[in-house]
Amino acid sequence: MDQNNAGKSKRGFHFFDYYSGDKIPPLTKWIYSIASIFRDASYALVSAFMLNYMMYSGVLSSDKSEYGAQIAVINIILIICLIWDGLNDPIMGFIVERVHFKLGKYRPWILIGGIGNTIVILCLFLIRPSGWAYVVCWAIFYFLWDLVFTINDIAYWAMLPSLTSDEKARANITTVMSIFISIGTFGMYAACSLLPSTVGYQIFYSAIAILSATLFLISQLAIFFLCKEHVRDPKQEAISEKSKFKDMFTLIKKNKPLRYSVLAILLYYTGSTILVGFGINYFYMAYGFGGSFYDASGNFVTAMGGGGIQTIVTVMYVFGTLIAQFLFPLIKKKFSLQKIMTWSMIITVVGYVMFFLVGFPLFGNHPFAWNDSISAEHGFVTIGDCLGGRMFLLYIPAVIFFAAEGVMDLVILLMMQNSIEYNEYTFGERKESVAFSWRPLTAKFASAIQKGLVYLTLFISLIFPVTSAISGYQNDLAAVQNANRDNLNGTEVREALTEATANINKALAGLEPWQVVVIGIGMVGSALICVIGAWALVHFGYKLDEKEYDRICGELKKRHEADIKEVAAKEAAAKAN
Numbered sequence: 372m373d374q375n376n377a378g379k380s381k382r383g384f385h386f387f388d389y390y391s392g393d394k395i396p397p398l399t400k401w402i403y404s405i406a407s408i409f410r411d412a413s414y415a416l417v418s419a420f421m422l423n424y425m426m427y428s429g430v431l432s433s434d435k436s437e438y439g440a441q442i443a444v445i446n447i448i449l450i451i452c453l454i455w456d457g458l459n460d461p462i463m464g465f466i467v468e469r470v471h472f473k474l475g476k477y478r479p480w481i482l483i484g485g486i487g488n489t490i491v492i493l494c495l496f497l498i499r500p501s502g503w504a505y506v507v508c509w510a511i512f513y514f515l516w517d518l519v520f521t522i523n524d525i526a527y528w529a530m531l532p533s534l535t536s537d538e539k540a541r542a543n544i545t546t547v548m549s550i551f552i553s554i555g556t557f558g559m560y561a562a563c564s565l566l567p568s569t570v571g572y573q574i575f576y577s578a579i580a581i582l583s584a585t586l587f588l589i590s591q592l593a594i595f596f597l598c599k600e601h602v603r604d605p606k607q608e609a610i611s612e613k614s615k616f617k618d619m620f621t622l623i624k625k626n627k628p629l630r631y632s633v634l635a636i637l638l639y640y641t642g643s644t645i646l647v648g649f650g651i652n653y654f655y656m657a658y659g660f661g662g663s664f665y666d667a668s669g670n671f672v673t674a675m676g677g678g679g680i681q682t683i684v685t686v687m688y689v690f691g692t693l694i695a696q697f698l699f700p701l702i703k704k705k706f707s708l709q710k711i712m713t714w715s716m717i718i719t720v721v722g723y724v725m726f727f728l729v730g731f732p733l734f735g736n737h738p739f740a741w742n743d744s745i746s747a748e749h750g751f752v753t754i755g756d757c758l759g760g761r762m763f764l765l766y767i768p769a770v771i772f773f774a775a776e777g778v779m780d781l782v783i784l785l786m787m788q789n790s791i792e793y794n795e796y797t798f799g800e801r802k803e804s805v806a807f808s809w810r811p812l813t814a815k816f817a818s819a820i821q822k823g824l825v826y827l828t829l830f831i832s833l834i835f836p837v838t839s840a841i842s843g844y845q846n847d848l849a850a851v852q853n854a855n856r857d858n859l860n861g862t863e864v865r866e867a868l869t870e871a872t873a874n875i876n877k878a879l880a881g882l883e884p885w886q887v888v889v890i891g892i893g894m895v896g897s898a899l900i901c902v903i904g905a906w907a908l909v910h911f912g913y914k915l916d917e918k919e920y921d922r923i924c925g926e927l928k929k930r931h932e933a934d935i936k937e938v939a940a941k942e943a944a945a946k947a948n
Contacts, residue, residue: 388599389599389600389601389602390599390600390601390602391601391602393535393536393537393540394535394537394540395534395535395540395544396599398597398598398599399534399597399598399599400534400544400547401547402593402594402597402598403530403531403534403544403548403594403598404544404547404548404550404551405551405590406527406551406590406591406593406594407548407551407552407555408551408552408554408555408558408590409555409583409586409587409589409590410523410524410527410555410587410590410591411552411555411556411559412555412556412558412559412583412586412587413488413492413559413583413584413586413587414520415555415556415559415560415563415647416492416559416563416579416580416583417492417495417513417516417520418818419559419560419563419644419647419648419650420559420563420576420650420651421495421513422445422822422825423563423650423651423652424496424567424572424576425442425445425505425509426442426838426841426842427567427572427651427838427841427842427845428567428572428573428576428842428845428846428849429501429572429573429842429843429844429845429846429847429848429849430499430500430501430505430573430842430846431501431502431505431506431839431842432501432502432503433839433842433843433846435836435839435840437502437503438835438838438839438842439835439839441502441503441506442826442835444506445506445509446822446823446826448506448510448513449819449822449823450819450823452513452514452517452819453815453816453819455514455517456517456521456812456815456816456819459517459518459521460521460525460808460809460811460812460815461619461620461808461812463521463522463525463808464525464529464619464804464805464807464808464809465618465619465804465805465808467480467525467526467529467804467808468529468618468802468803468804468805474595475600476530476533476600476603476804477526477527477529477530477533477600477804478526478530478594478595478598478600479595480522480523480525480526481523481526481527481530481591481594481595482591482592482594482595483519483522483523484519484520484521484522484523484524484526484591485523485587485588485590485591485592486519486588486591487515487518487519487522487523488516488519488520488523488584488587488588489584489585489587489588490519490584491512491515491516491519492516492580492583492584492587493580493581493584494512494515495509495512495513495516495580496576496577496579496580497577497580497581498512499573501846517815521811521815523591524811525804525807525808525811526804527594528807528810528811529803529804529806529807529808530600530803531544531545531548531788531807532788532791532803532806532807533600533601533603533803534601535601536792536924536927536928537924538785538789538917538920538921538924541785541788542699542700542703542781542785543700545781545784545785545788546696546699546700546781547696549692549695549696549777549780549781550692550693550696553688553689553692553693553696553777554689556688557685557686557688557689559579559583560647560650560681560682560685560688561682561685561686562575562579563575563579563651564650564651564654564678564681564682564685565675565678565679565681565682566678567678568660568661568662568676568678568872569661569662569663569673569678570663571845571848571849571852571868572845572849573845573849573852573853574849574852618802618805619805619808619809622794622802622805622806623809625798626790626793626794626797626798626806627912627913627914628786628789628790628793628913628914628915629787629790629791629793629794629806629809630912631908631909631912631913632783632786632787632790632909632913633787633809633810633813634908634912635783635786635905635906635908635909635913636783636784636787636810636813636814636905637813637816637817638817638901638902638904638905638908639776639779639780639783639817639901639902639905640813640814640817640818641817641820641821641824641897641901642776642897642898642899642900642901642902642904642905643776643779643780643898643901643902644817644818644821645821645824645825645894645897645898645901646684646894646898647821648821648822648824648825648894649825649828649890649893649894650681651677651678651681652825652829652834652838652890653677653887653890653891653894654676654677654678654680654681654684655676655677655678655879656677656834656879656882656886656887656890657677657680657730657731657732657737657738657887658676658677658679658680658738659674659676659677659876659879660676660677660678660841660872660875660876660879661673661674661675661676661677661678661679661872661876662674662676662868662871662872662875662876663865663868663869663872664868664869664872664873665865665866665869671865674872675754675756675757676876679754679756679757680757680762680765682757683757683758683766684765684766684769687766687769687770687773688769688773690770690773691769691770691771691772691773691774691775691776691777692773692774692777694770694774694777695773695774695775695776695777695778695780695781696777696781698778699711699777699778699781702778707916707917708782708785708786708916708917709909709910709913709916711778711782712779712782712783712906712909712910713906713910715775715776715778715779715782715906716775716779716902716903716905716906718771718772718774718775719771719772719775719776719779719902720899720902720903721768721771721772722768722769722770722771722772722773722775723768723772723895723898723899723902724895724899725767725768725771726765726768726769726772726895727891727895729761729764729765729768730765730891731887731888731890731891732884732887732888733888735884736884737884738765738887739761739764740761740762740763740764740765741760741761741762742756742757742759742760742761742762743760744756744759744760776902779902779905779906782909783905783909786909786913786915787806787807787809787810789915789920790806790915791803791806791807792920792923792924792927793915793920793923794806795927796923796926796927824893824897825893827893828889828890828892828893828894829890831889831893832886832887832889832890832893833886834882834886834890837878837879837881837882840874840875840878841875841878841879844870844871844874844875844878845871845875847867847870847871848867848868848870848871851863851864851867852864852867
């Protein structure tokens with residue numbers, strides 16, 4: 372479909388269509404937004420839980436010295452991948468900006484990355500040698516995953532600011548998309564927090580990888596076939612096709628609003644994902660592993676353990692994030708983005724301080740947020756244990772800082788999108804793909820920084836011998852499960868689960884309170900520094916306010932109308948001749 376015919380009356384539904392104006396077609400809005408459920412669930416599986424999978428599933432060596440060396444090498448590889456990201460993201464942003472298909476500027480790249488991502492995720496979790504052979508295999512597939520996800524991610528996020536320049540419409544779709552991102556992230560966090568300890572790491576992650584990869588692919592096919600792209604300004608199209616690789620760096624150097632929003636989002640992403648980075652390590656260390664076992668009466672039961680606590684905290688994440696999404700449009704009507712950012716930062720800090728005081732053993736052998744009915748042998752057994760006693764004290768601050776961080780996320784994303792119109796007005800070029808390639812790049816930089824902080828904190832807290840022992844127990848369990856795949860509920864498998872559960876919880880019981888407190892200092896301290904830093908960058912550096920942005924959009928509308936008339940006149944003159 373020729374984008375020059377966008378908006379003209381047509382009968383029936385057309386694939387690969389275009390639209391004009393600032394009103395996003397409803398089908399495009401909802402498919403584009405809903406697809407983020409499966410994109411972000413898939414991303415969370417690899418970025419948030421891949422390291423946990425390697426640490427606890429038994430794919431690494433059971434020898435403690437080799438295990439420690441393999442964990443160190445894995446973290447070095449993650450740093451190398453960070454360097455690769457530094458090249459990969461700007462290259463892909465340049466390619467998407469310059470190389471356009473007849474079927475669209477963004478949709479083909481979204482699909483190409485989606486297909487590649489599906490294949491590589493399956494390889495990451497289903498191809499499973501052991502020891503150093505696994506480390507080599509993982510490094511190859513992780514490198515490829517980073518490439519194919521970047522292809523999809525750059526195109527997907529670059530498409531967002533192109534859908535509309537109207538600030539209300541842009542805020543609306545950003546909010547809707549954020550809600551679905553929260554749902555996808557929650558689903559993956561809940562599943563990966565609660566189920567691996569009950570059914571075994573290798574069995575669970577094989578199943579979740581297949582499900583996640585399949586749904587990811589289906590959602591990207593829906594975007595490719597059903598979403599419309601916005602008609603592009605002819606002058607901007609010509610500029611886009613002449614883009615150069617260095618434009619990404621030139622852009623951030625001369626575009627001050629973009630520069631400060633990119634730096635702010637780097638710190639924000641680092642701080643807001645710290646709790647996820649420590650994730651199951653913190654909850655296992657503070658509240659036990661749980662697992663499945665035969666109780667004293669001979670009944671086979673499942674204990675929640677720290678995974679149950681993390682699942683409830685994940686529910687608080689979704690609850691807090693949804694509060695942010697629904698309140699943000701109302702708050703934005705009354706307050707400027709700068710004021711919203713300031714209050715969000717203050718509330719986030721208060722929430723994290725409260726969480727540190729109640730969530731770590733500062734006043735005894737266990738955190739102040741505790742339930743005295745906990746089983747000394749298996750940790751929290753039921754969901755009632757996870758909710759009883761003083762456990763509510765852990766969930767209240769979580770809702771507070773998750774909600775405040777959700778608002779901060781929306782503010783910074785809007786500021787970053789608005790910098791594109793600023794760039795077009797000031798320098799005569801939009802280049803959404805180039806500008807928005809900084810978002811996934813900062814997300815990956817943040818992920819690498821987060822992983823470095825987590826590794827450093829876990830190293831200082833001296834818990835790697837414990838995680839190595841747990842990995843060995845999980846490997847023994849997986850051997851029994853693999854030998855009994857036709858009867859996973861049989862007596863032999865259940866006895867193996869009982870033995871693994873007992874050994875793992877015994878290993879965790881040997882930790883000292885100070886080791887858990889060290890984790891808390893690294894986790895909460897890093898988050899506070901990053902959140903305050905993100906606020907400071909926006910508060911003191913970002914000067915594009917709402918009034919100036921509205922003025923810029925009004926002027927750009929006049930320019931676009933003039934560009935379209937000029938192109939139409941030239942085409943008419945060419946036909947006349």
